[in-house]
Amino acid sequence: MKKRSLMLLASLMLVLSVFLAACNGGDSADGGKDDGKDNGKDTNTEKGGEDAKADLDFPLETSNDKEAIEDGEMTIAMVADEPFEGTLNRNFYSGTYDAEILGYFDEALLDTDGDYLITNNGAATYELSEDNKKITLTIKDGLKWHDGEPVKTSDLLYSYEILGHPDYAGNRYDFMIENVVGMPEYHEGKTKEISGIKIIDDQKMEFSFTEATPSILSGFWSYATPRHHVGDLMTGEVTMKDLESSDKIRVNPIGFGPYKIEKIVPGESVLYARNDDYWRGKPALKSIVQKVVSSATIVESMKKGDIDLASIPADQYETVKDVEGMELLADIDYAYTYIGFKQGKWDATKKENVTDPNAKMASKELRQAMWHAMDNKTIGEKLYHGLRFPATSLIIPVFESFHDESIEGRAYDPEKAKELLEEAGFKDTDGDGFREDQNGEKLVINFATMSGGETAEPIAKAYMQNWADVGLKVELVDGRLHDFNAFYDMVENDDPKIDIYQGAWGTGSDPDPSGLYGRTASFNYTRYTSEKNDELLKAGTSEKAFDLEYRKDIYNQWQELMFEDVPVAPTVYRYALKGVNNRVVNYTMDPGSDLRLYEMGVSE
Structure with a gap:
């Protein structure tokens, strides 16, 4: 199993003058990356670290x-217990199922290598200015x-006009979009152009940035949108609401x-x-069918x-590991599961x-006690x-340069939990x-979690029993588990019925956590904010953060803050499993491989 230490970046920075851990993945043979909300079913397939x-x-x-x-032809499973949403545009999607689809027909203009450093091997090339404040991007011929x-x-x-538009309600107006010169003014509706x-x-085009930051390239958005196909928001041909719900995005999208x-x-x-005009060359497969298969039947479908090709739920590992005619691939995931503690609301007007x-x-x-x-x-x-x-910690072990090993998490310790609750004034006064x-x-904590797979309900019950053991009454929202789409609708909209929830993040490949936990991050579903959090997240993407040791220290402080404040409690890191029929060739989970998605095929 190939492993690459992110400490390599220290020497690379001497050459590039920038830390790169790009999250805008290219045309890799794993079918694409996801840096959005995750379904908690081990669907992401990224490289792992040696801290596993x-x-x-x-x-x-x-x-x-x-x-x-x-x-050749292939049939690929989207392992899901509910329909996929079908928002098939990079600017608007947020779920892992839609990301799986996008990975086959859409890609970034800039490619990345095995350490997620952007390269000139993609559909476009780039040049970075000496002051690290300007990128010149050139699209290749044809x-x-x-x-x-x-x-x-x-x-x-x-x-960029979509992401920064005053009417944009998606989740991707983040620090690096706002860092484009003139974007704040455009976003506030003060100008019609992004200067x-x-x-x-x-x-050929140029991007100028307000701040030189090691996240310029790791967060640089290079997914184009076919203006001629979806309609032009800027001329009034479509509205933002019409654009997101358009058939040009949901029924017949193009890439x-x-x-x-x-x-x-x-x-x-x-x-x-097959796209016969694909710029890298003719794809090996004539066609691909991708269909939803339930987690309960995926193993039987693989056996037959x-x-x-399918993601295999970890709870079915024992069932599938010896199945003939297929092999299992796996690696540590760029993801973690967590319990989130609701502490506020999203202000749609202020967008914070x-x-x-x-x-x-x-x-x-x-x-802390929970x-x-x-x-x-x-x-x-x-169970797994x-x-x-x-x-x-909330910076996963894959990011070896930034994951703080000295933080051991809050180990299972019911007596410590009881002690914390007693000292804080949570007492059983009525016996x-x-x-x-x-x-x-009376204290009743309402818990929302997702359905799906054989372990979802046992895990929910196990946690509720754990909390009951320390004297906390926790009940399921609506008395049941919710499907993926309904669950995230409630969480995103700050449904007042929810006090805590179990979610999962596919982190992307950039260690910067501001997109999930920043004050203006709509993905920050707990709505936790603090001045110290603001300060550390800003420092982690500042010009001083080009110094690897400085950035490491900042992110160590941030992890300590999250350990102390516990806006979310990370529960488990995980392996992602892929089941692959023996006739499949040129498929890899290794982001450093030379294999590309268009080379994936079948031998019979």
């Missing part, structure tokens, strides 16, 4: 070394959208990736056809040979999180066969076995 706690070893690439046959129209610099500009983006011609969408059965399946000091979960001692009460080790070992292991709040009022 589970003693497991898997191959990263298929062992079939035969040639791909001409005009690049075409699936409808035959050329990909233009105005299409990349359009993505920091200059179109030189149809293939310039190796496969183009032939047909979508909403929420159920996608048929892809109905599915060539507002913490309520009187929220039910406002006590950090209560949050973390100590959870037996994550047993859950990982018993060792494929999940206790999480300690019913459950604690009242600090004012002596």
